[in-house]
Amino acid sequence: MQQQSRLGSSVGSGTLAGIAPAAAPLEVQLPEVQLPEVRLPAVPLPVGAANVSERLAQAPALAISTVIFALRPSESSGRPTLWLPLVRRIREPFIGQWALPGGPLTQADSLQDAAARNLADTTGLAPNYLEQLYAFGGLHRSPSQRVVSIVYWAMVQSTEAAMARESENVKWFRAGELTELAFDHKQIVDYALWRLRNKMTYGSIAYYLLGEKFTLAQVREVYEAVLGRTVDPANFRRQLKQAAHIEATDEYLQGGKHRPPRLYRYTGDTFSDSPSP
Amino acid sequence: MQQQSRLGSSVGSGTLAGIAPAAAPLEVQLPEVQLPEVRLPAVPLPVGAANVSERLAQAPALAISTVIFALRPSESSGRPTLWLPLVRRIREPFIGQWALPGGPLTQADSLQDAAARNLADTTGLAPNYLEQLYAFGGLHRSPSQRVVSIVYWAMVQSTEAAMARESENVKWFRAGELTELAFDHKQIVDYALWRLRNKMTYGSIAYYLLGEKFTLAQVREVYEAVLGRTVDPANFRRQLKQAAHIEATDEYLQGGKHRPPRLYRYTGDTFSDSPSP
DNA sequence: TCAAAAGTGTTTACGGTACACCCATGC
DNA sequence: GCATGGGTGTACCGTAAACACTTTTGA
Known part of the structure; x- marks a missing residue:
């Protein structure tokens, strides 16, 4: 079995909006159009050193990562554009490469609190918006130990984002102009971008x-x-x-x-x- | 910090569909209306015996659960209605109560494969559709050890569902008429139902x-x-x-x-x- | 031939798009 | 006063909702 099955991709181009939104259960209205799940990225990672029996022996590690969006003026036009902070990896694997802020799940935090902590640690900012993105759990996301990442995405105010900390190992990048990142983080950012655009089209975000x-x-x-x-x-x-x-x-x-x-x-x-x- | 923050609930009633769907990145069209995340259930569970320091010492367990939907004729009207299989818990906590099929993440499976395995194990069926629902990771979902559950939801064909195994400890229930379940599984099912209804309104499901x-x-x-x-x-x-x-x-x-x-x-x-x- | 479901046609209403137009301010 | 972005008015068009209508079968 492999991660990349077709199940759950849920294509379907006809909108069928005719099925009118009725009274919704969870105090919200029914959407009219699909929000498909991303196809989980087929991660082209080096399989790494650990052999299978080693891998089977360990419990998968659980990590929380966060995609943080903020508006910053473009260098060229000066118009606001989307940016996100990344951290440089200071150990193997992918040492020196840029990655999403994150870390292991701390025991005292809920998933969401852990994500908010990520955000505070890397940017010094508090999120205006924070929501779970997806749980990524492919077998070979990390070359050594297997890691299951629960990823959140967040937005911070532009006014505050302008004052966010930067350092040698924390830097802001234009979303959408990313080169390759560590692990499967590029795909994760792309998915977060897609989800942001979705939410955008129906307001309040x-x-x-x-x-x-x-x-x-x-x-x-x-x-x-x-x-x-x-x-x-x-x-x-x-x-x-x-x-x-x-x-x-x-x-x-x-x-x-x-x-x-x-x-x-x-x-x-x-x-x-x-x-x- | 607590799980139940307001962040990420993303209400907003105005649809703003006027922002027309443009070329979409992931080969899909942009939806016109919001699909908000559920507010994570404030689980009213007994806090249980383990004290905090014990809890802090252990790594959180990682589990996979699956909400499986199928159509079955109603006993009263005979019209098709939504059902789902539950399993009876045979150990503490919540012994004797009904719960979603699930278990720990097996090492050799991706998240999705593990969910499909759940489905095969409890119903003997293969899913037509399988998609990640949400990762639930509140601190007190389970009274003893902390458990992070990555939940999938699935649909199986009605024709096959009619032949699905039932037993003393596996039984089908009408979705929407559930009494309390073990853990926070009732809230999870409600969320899955809400998501199913959403997807429904824009076809192909x-x-x-x-x-x-x-x-x-x-x-x-x-x-x-x-x-x-x-x-x-x-x-x-x-x-x-x-x-x-x-x-x-x-x-x-x-x-x-x-x-x-x-x-x-x-x-x-x-x-x-x-x-x- | 009648009941009931399959399937078609027509009217109306609403909402998004496009675009012309007026308003207010700084220079 | 004139350029420019703020802000308003309006005509057009596509699509969904409502419901009347025709067709096809079994009893």
């Missing part, structure tokens, strides 16, 4: 990348940065305004070259600074 | 609960069984016919009381019998 108050144009820029294309400003603002959890303030953003745009506030799930202690 | 050939009315019955409401037959058939991966055969289902309906075939992802060996 972009705000976690922004500050407390923002202009509608800034929200649009987030969408354009993540989706990688332009969006009609007129229609976009209409859609936002009729969307829930958006509230106009009386303030306007001053200092621009032209008419000062109104500032808005997100009133949905609270901007908590960390998982409530 | 219902077929995995049916046989190779089926009438459009049977597909409609699956939708009605899963969604728990009636669906307009006229509009439903139109939507199905313009959906991809559905092919009319030249055959008709004989033996009914009235006009024999045409049989159709699903031409999407193959009906493989097991993860390809």
Whole structure:
């Protein structure tokens, strides 16, 4: 048996949205379109030194990793683009290569708390948003011991992200322009990006990348940065305004070259600074 | 810190579907509406005997469990309804109570293979569909040792499900009419049900609960069984016919009381019998 | 020939897209 | 006053919902 089976890929192009969303169980609405699981990456890793009998003897290690997204201005255009922090590996395997922040599951933390701790340790920041991505458990993800990684993805505010720590071994990269990473982390980032884009298209997510108050144009820029294309400003603002959890303030953003745009506030799930202690 | 933080719940009622699906990375279309993660259940379990220092000393155990769905005729109406098999626990904790089939992660299996093995062991069946559901890792899911469960969900054909093994310690239950189960398994099943309903609304999933050939009315019955409401037959058939991966055969289902309906075939992802060996 | 399900057609309503247009501000 | 982004109005089009209607079979 191998990881790469076709089960669970769930293709299907017809949307069948006609099956209208009804009362949903878990206080949420039914989506109208599929969110397929990624096909688990066929990891092209060197099989490494450990032989099979050794491998069979050990229990698989359990690790938590986190894909952290934040908005930063592009060096070229200055427009906001998606970035994520990576850490340089300081031991084998993959020594010297860049990898997702992570580590073994600490005993006192829930999975989510462990992920939040990753985030604090590497960036010094607290997540606005944190959600489980997927559990990766292929047999040969790591050349030596078998590792099962439960991966989370997170978003941090752009205002804070600008002040995030960087060092010799922690550096921010443009998402989408990554070269190869350690382990199967490149595939994991790609999957996280795909999931981010998905969530994006049905709202309420972009705000976690922004500050407390923002202009509608800034929200649009987030969408354009993540989706990688332009969006009609007129229609976009209409859609936002009729969307829930958006509230106009009386303030306007001053200092621009032209008419000062109104500032808005997100009133949905609270901007908590960390998982409530 | 506690598991039950608000992060990652991602409410948001506005659909914002206006952000049109563009070219999607992983060969799939972007969905238009949100698929939120379940809030992890606040498990009301007895904390059990082990004290904290003991708990800290042990590594968390890693387990695989599987929620298996199949269609079976209701005893009352005879119409197809959703069922799932559970196993009776034969040791502490929760001895005598019903639980999801599962067990520790066997060394030689990938996560998905381990889930498929669960399925074969308890039902004797092979899954038509198998997908990762979520990794549950709350601190007190099990009273003694800490357990992290990676849960899969599966669907098996109704025709085969009718012949599935049952025994003293393996029994099928109607999904949605479950009483309390061992551990946090009730919440897990509810989440799986919610996810099934989601996938349902954007097609291609219902077929995995049916046989190779089926009438459009049977597909409609699956939708009605899963969604728990009636669906307009006229509009439903139109939507199905313009959906991809559905092919009319030249055959008709004989033996009914009235006009024999045409049989159709699903031409999407193959009906493989097991993860390809 | 009648009941019931299979299958088709038609109307209406809603929401997204495109794009023309007005408004307010800094220079 | 004019360029530019903020913000509004509107016409068009595709699709889903509702439901009337025809067709085909068994009893």
